Amino acid sequence: MGAQASAPAAPVPSIRCSSQRFHCPTRTRTHFLHFASNLSDFTRFTKTSLFVNQSGTKYFIIPHATPSSSPSPPTTFHGQCYVLGDNIDTDQIIPAEHLTLVPSKPDEYKKLGSFAFSGLPSSVYSIPFIEPGTDSTQYPIIIAGANFGCGSSREHAPVALGAAGVKAVAAVSYARIFFRNSVATGEVYPLELEQEGVNKQCTTGDIVTIDLERNVLINHTKGKEFVLKPIGDAGPVIDAGGIFAYARKTGMISSVV
Structure with a gap:
């Protein structure tokens, strides 16, 4: 009886993304x-x-590539929103009497956040942005109308919002100086809505998500989605923590203090 031909060896399976x-x-x-x-x-x-x-x-x-030590910039923000109308000025965001607080001092930075939106008229906005006895907000996302941040050019306005725990503002339009200060300080993302009246379709306390990759604001409570304008070149500056941090990161200025 002749020898039988041996069966061909089974090919080694190809696994491109083994987790081992x-x-x-x-x-x-x-x-x-x-x-x-x-x-x-x-x-x-x-x-x-x-x-x-x-x-x-x-x-x-x-x-295996070693992960970068730098944290990845955020792509989404999620939580309850606080809804505002048009022409919210910087005195409503942070009243002038609190401008003596120095943001570079940690304790005063925190205190500055506790006064965020303390200038809003309670007759119009009955829900407090900062609950009494606390120094931060439960509303990380602001939804507003047109001309947000108008009034004086105080840099404390976006700083107070950031200190309070605000991550992003979605408004129809901004006062130029507030938008610039938001980017320069890196405190909040000033995002523009494509359409007007979004603040009238949302209610304070609604659960929302801002997706920076898709450029959308999703209101989960209402089941609606709204388009945001891309933040463009301002994004990396905010991601870095402000204009000075960005300049150091990119080598525009020395990182040595």
Whole structure:
């Protein structure tokens, strides 16, 4: 009886994104361990190494990139919204008597936040932005009408909002100086709505999400979605923490104090 032909060896399965990790004792970095039938499966990876053990199994060692130490900028904001009308001026955002507080001092920065929107008329806005006895808000997102931040050019206005816990403002339009100060301080994202009247379709306390990648404001409570204008080149400046932080990050000015 003739010898039977041996069955062909089963191909080694190709797994491009194995979550298994392998630590090479002769190296200081942790690597991903992948299995594949040939090296061409890994042409998109750099510095791929091929090892073959005694049984003929092929191991492809692919360096695992070390995560950046810098936190990724936010892409979404979520929480309750506080709804305002048109022409909210900086004196309503932070009354002049509180401008003696110095934001660079942590305790005074925190106190500044406790006075955010303390200039709003209670006859119009019966729900307090800052609950009595607290120094921060439960409303991280502001929805407003036109000409938000008009009035004096006080830099304390966006700083007070940021200190209170506001992450973003979505308004129909802004006073130029408030928009500039928001970007320069990196305290809040001043986002523009594509359409008017969004503040009339939302209610204080509604649960909303701002998605910066899709440029939308989603009101989950009302089941509505509104388009935002892209923030453009101002985004990276705010992400960095303001104009000075951005200048240091990009090498425009020395990072040495």
